[in-house]
Amino acid sequence: MSTLTEENYKSASVRRKRLRQLWIAFLLFPAVTILATFVFLPMISAIWYSVYEWDGLVRGDFVGLANFAEVLFNPQSNKFLFNAFFNNVKVFVTLMIVQNGLALALALLLAREPKGYRFYQVVFFLPVILSTVIIGFQWKLFLNPIFGLVNTFLRMVELDSWALPWLGLPETALGSMLIVNAWHWVGFPTLVFLAAIHRIPKDLIEAARLDGASEWNIARDIIWPLMAPAVTIIVVLTFIGSFNWFEIPYIMGGLEGSPAYSTDMLGLLFYRTAFGSVSAGNSDFGTGSALAVLIFIFIFTFSTIATRYLTSREVELS
Amino acid sequence: MAQIELRGVTKQFGDVKVIHGADLVIEGNEFVVFVGPSGCGKSTLLRLLSGLEEQTAGEIYIDGERIDHLPPAKRGLAMVFQSYALYPHMTVFENMSYALRVAKKSKAFIAEKVGEAAETLQLTELLDRKPKALSGGQRQRVAIGRAIVRDPRVFLFDEPLSNLDAKLRVQMRIELTNLHQQLKTTMIYVTHDQVEAMTMADKIVVMRSGNIEQVGAPLELFKKPANKFVAGFIGSPAMNFFDGHVTKIDNQYHQIRLANGVEFVCKLSNQKLSVNDRVHLGLRPESLTPNVKGDGTFKGTSSTVERLGAQTYIYLKTEIGEDIIVHHLGDLEIKSGESIEVSFNIAECHLFGPDEQRIEIDG
Amino acid sequence: MTNLKRLATSAILGAATFAYAGTALAQTELSFWSWRQEDVKAYNQIIAAFEEQNPDISVTFTAHEAKSYNTILTTALAGGAGPDIMHTRSYGSLEAIAAPGYLEPLDGQIDLSALSADELLGTTLRADGHVYAVPFASQTALVFYNKDLFEKHNVDVPATWEEFKAAADAFKQNNVNPLxxxxxxxxxxxxxxxxxxxxxxxxxxxxxxxxxxADFEDPRFVGALEKIAELKDYMPTGYEGVDYATMKQLFIAGQAAMFVGGSFEIPGFVESGVNFDIMPAPAAKAGDERMVATWLDGGYGVNASSENKEAALKFIQFTATQPFAQMLSDKLANVPAVDGAVIADPMLAKVSAFHAEASPYIMLVGFRFNTPTGSTLLQNGLQELLTGKKTAAEVAKDVSDGIKSAK
Known part of the structure; x- marks a missing residue:
């Protein structure tokens, strides 16, 4: 009798286990399907495309790594690659300093809950929910050298010499776009940083204050190390975002990274190469896909390394 | 050796007054415990002292120097938090040395100071560990060590033992008392646990809803509680209270009749009680003795009896439903449900007037 | 219950009637894609005229966003979902879809006699010599000028480069943007x-x-670029950041005296009410030739895998006839590629007359077949030249090197 119940029990537990597995599979199904359709499939097809010669949209012969060699070593193509790549590097460095630095400063300020901080929190976050396309167009109008708000204002306060054609000069175009991007996105890292700061027990800050730490000491010695997980997230997201930067430069500088490729980005270069444009020439899926694969490998490798390194300096808040 | 003085210290959060003008003098080298139920303002008072909160009105002095306008670090106080508030990303050494590093002390000085404190607290072996790798008691010691290295004039403890288990709590209580004797500094200790207060304090400050109810040595509070609240709060198990009123006054002899029918006469000098005034009789559980004649006797039915061998606790219910706890030294063979009589002597009674303030009994 | 039955019966009957009606009016439906969003109304009128003569064919005109039209079209064609008839670009962009075989060769299938060989060149695949689209209109690069401003500031319409610069200086002195x-x-x-x-x-x-x-380092080309560099002084303040929309706004609002642009601007300027006229670019010096630059804007092609090829060819044949050309001229203010149209619009007639002295719009007509295209190279070079980053000789060398490396 006892063995029978045990067996019954066993089979019931096996059944339960199976049901559980089925349930897990069921819950995973939509996510896996979406991931497979919109992430893995395009990725694999890009790798597939990149080893063929393409005549427009018609697949030609298998060419091995020739497309990669073309992108990387042909001086006529790799000068665009390097130019775009260094522009992306500039974007990353600038956004890290300007956008995330500002976000950190804002988060530290807001964390002290000054009067009306909830209002400011909303104000800083508001641009994040606006459409990038709208922001791009809006700021393109603001920065118009003749009719734009920015120069009209500068002329009004008699800073005529400052009223530059912001988006027209190779020296200022990228910087202007980065400021727009920072304006657009600063609320996001601010919010993440703020949440991280709020997670730090108040006692720790007070203990430091009693230990004689200045506000700067507290920010540097206590808050900064303890918000490491948030910093990891933001650094990695900024990295990925910087090297995939597309919408703002596309809308404000066009597909050719105008003026004179000073706002050219890997994303724009890929788009031009793969799909062509009215003036840039015809679409070439082969080199375009090779470029996409290279961009992917670069971003994947570096964000993985960065995540590993940054995670190692995180501390659990007990 | 720091003397602390509070003059009319008031704290208000918005419209809510949480400290109603506290006046208090703490002598140098004293171990003072702020005790009271949660929400009584004891922690707030401590935070006002530390400078983490700013008082709405009043003045705070240390050794005659007014300090209430100084930032926390400049007051020469160190605080041990209930949560220990150890910096989780720093080792024990870094935790303990942080204040000195911020103050830009020399490396040698820091090493010596921390070494000394670690020695005192038996933390030398743990200096390279992070807080996560420490037990609760060890963390507690690190928190104390962090305070010690700063050579503060006053130590502030905010319920430091409440996160420890019972056994460790007893041990830490002893360690803290020893530490106080060793360091000879003023210590202010906040707790809601009257046992901690009784065992550790030189002086207890009992607080209730933002008011200081009584200040005194532990046994003084136990023996002569200033009012019904202090009487009920100090002592464990808590004092039994009986409602009653004055039925007859003959010269200084007052006849008092309790709600449960018990009557007794006591001599009260300097009293303005009149007939029919409500009074409260307080009797500690150990002042009630079963099966012996006294000045008054309660009848009750035992609901629960706890026989521990060396002592016995009897929980009684009187005929009108009052709960009485009796503490008897030695064993007593009583069954629950049994009807028994307990009596008291006038000398051991605490009497509180209509305003719940203490009335001195002369016999 | 009976009610429900009745309802079901009538529903079935209704559906059947509808299906019947459908077959009775059986038509070949053609889809027609374009990037000319501003021409939808006119095209629907032209299509209506065609449908009147061919009641068995109906054409649906869809205009896509101009900037991404090439991408949309090529992607659709590659995916087998392209339209039956389509507006194609010319030259290199045409080859991009003709070479992979997406387009039906037209020579031999329809009568192309109303078109000149020059114009057909823009829609011919160089590799096989077949014509893949009926050229629809030519465009001309020329100079627009504001008649009121010239009159007001007493400036003569320039004919030579020197006069052009003198006129520009005169406007500048009067605080009017010359360009x-x-x-x-x-x-x-x-x-x-x-x-x-x-x-x-x-x-x-x-x-x-x-x-x-010859190549682009030729002194003639370098010299021409140097002249372009001189324009820096005559463009609006902040011209580096002045985009297409701003340019039009400046000209329409009378804040700039001249506008160098394509003939496709004419309808817009006419509609805006600005009092303007057109002229060919100034001659290098008095007595020299005064050419306009022209190019074929695009054509009408047939999807090689269309299921309604016969009907589609019928429509394409229609686009190669004089009545169509006339409508194109009348309704769309285009200079039609097909001969025989009487250009009623005086402005268009003028453009057409300029064609007597014309040179191909160089990069589009000659160098948009390979990557990098001449257009990309020149556009970038011009931005570098006019922002002072590079000299004319350096730009010419970049263009030349780029063209030689293109494939």
């Missing part, structure tokens, strides 16, 4: 240079550079 042009949008810089340069590099240069007997 509306900016360079924020690379293609407007190419149109500007494309309009002005031929009179400096001369009639023969195009033939020589396309045949390979």
């Amino acid at each position: 509306a042009n900016g360079i924020a949008d690379g293609w407007t810089a190419e149109v500007m240079a494309g309009a002005l340069m031929p009179n400096f590099y001369g009639k023969e240069f195009f033939g020589e550079v396309t045949s390979g007997s």
Whole structure:
């Protein structure tokens, strides 16, 4: 009798286990399907495309790594690659300093809950929910050298010499776009940083204050190390975002990274190469896909390394 | 050796007054415990002292120097938090040395100071560990060590033992008392646990809803509680209270009749009680003795009896439903449900007037 | 219950009737894609005229966003979902879809006799010599000028480069922008240079550079670029950031006296009410030729895998006839590629007359077949030239190197 119940029990537990597995599979199904359709499939097809010669949209012969060699070593193509790549590097460095630095400063300020901080929190976050396309167009109008708000204002306060054609000069175009991007996105890292700061027990800050730490000491010695997980997230997201930067430069500088490729980005270069444009020439899926694969490998490798390194300096808040 | 003085210290959060003008003098080298139920303002008072909160009105002095306008670090106080508030990303050494590093002390000085404190607290072996790798008691010691290295004039403890288990709590209580004797500094200790207060304090400050109810040595509070609240709060198990009123006054002899029918006469000098005034009789559980004649006797039915061998606790219910706890030294063979009589002597009674303030009994 | 039954019966009957009606009016439905969003109304009128003559064919005109039209079209064609008939671009962009075989060769299937060989060149695949689209209109790069401003400031309409610069100086002194042009949008810089340069590099240069007997480092081309660099002084303040929309706004609002652009601006300027006229780019010096730059805007092609090829060819044949050309001229203010249309609009007639002295719009007609295209190289070079980053000689060398490396 006892063995029978045990067996019954066993089979019931096996059944339960199976049901559980089925349930897990069921819950995973939509996510896996979406991931497979919109992430893995395009990725694999890009790798597939990149080893063929393409005549427009018609697949030609298998060419091995020739497309990669073309992108990387042909001086006529790799000068665009390097130019775009260094522009992306500039974007990353600038956004890290300007956008995330500002976000950190804002988060530290807001964390002290000054009067009306909830209002400011909303104000800083508001641009994040606006459409990038709208922001791009809006700021393109603001920065118009003749009719734009920015120069009209500068002329009004008699800073005529400052009223530059912001988006027209190779020296200022990228910087202007980065400021727009920072304006657009600063609320996001601010919010993440703020949440991280709020997670730090108040006692720790007070203990430091009693230990004689200045506000700067507290920010540097206590808050900064303890918000490491948030910093990891933001650094990695900024990295990925910087090297995939597309919408703002596309809308404000066009597909050719105008003026004179000073706002050219890997994303724009890929788009031009793969799909062509009215003036840039015809679409070439082969080199375009090779470029996409290279961009992917670069971003994947570096964000993985960065995540590993940054995670190692995180501390659990007990 | 720091003397602390509070003059009319008031704290208000918005419209809510949480400290109603506290006046208090703490002598140098004293171990003072702020005790009271949660929400009584004891922690707030401590935070006002530390400078983490700013008082709405009043003045705070240390050794005659007014300090209430100084930032926390400049007051020469160190605080041990209930949560220990150890910096989780720093080792024990870094935790303990942080204040000195911020103050830009020399490396040698820091090493010596921390070494000394670690020695005192038996933390030398743990200096390279992070807080996560420490037990609760060890963390507690690190928190104390962090305070010690700063050579503060006053130590502030905010319920430091409440996160420890019972056994460790007893041990830490002893360690803290020893530490106080060793360091000879003023210590202010906040707790809601009257046992901690009784065992550790030189002086207890009992607080209730933002008011200081009584200040005194532990046994003084136990023996002569200033009012019904202090009487009920100090002592464990808590004092039994009986409602009653004055039925007859003959010269200084007052006849008092309790709600449960018990009557007794006591001599009260300097009293303005009149007939029919409500009074409260307080009797500690150990002042009630079963099966012996006294000045008054309660009848009750035992609901629960706890026989521990060396002592016995009897929980009684009187005929009108009052709960009485009796503490008897030695064993007593009583069954629950049994009807028994307990009596008291006038000398051991605490009497509180209509305003719940203490009335001195002369016999 | 009976009610429900009745309802079901009538529903079935209704559906059947509908299906019947459908077969009775059986028509070949053709889809027609274009990038001319501003021409939808006119095209629907033209299509209505065609449908009147061919009641068995109905055509649905869909206009896509111009900037991404090539991508949309090529992607659709590659995916087998393309339209039956489509507006194609010309030259290199045509080859991009003709070479993979997406387009039906038209020569031999329809009558192309109303078109000149020059115009057919723009829709011919160089590799096989077949014509893949019926050319629809030519465009011309020229100079627009504001008649009121010239009158008001007493400036003579210039005929030579010296006069052009003198006129520009005169406007400048009167605080009027001589030119509306900016360079924020690379293609407007190419149109500007494309309009002005031929009179400096001369009639023969195009033939020589396309045949390979000359390259872009040729002194004639460098010299022409140097003249373009001189325009810096005559463009609006902040011209580096002045985009296409701003250029038009400046000209329409009377804030700029001249606008170097394509003939496709005419309808817009007419509609805006600005009192303007057009002229060919100034001659290098008095007595020299005064050419306009022209190119074929595009054509009408047939999807090689269309299921309604017969009907589609019928429509395409229609586009190669005089009545169509007439409508194109009347309704769309285009200079039609098909001969025989009487151009009623005086402005268009003028453009057409300019064609007597014309040179191909160099980069589009000659160098948009490979990557990098001449247009990309020149647009970027012009931005560098006009922002002072590079000299004319350096830009010419970049263009030349780029063209030689293109494939």
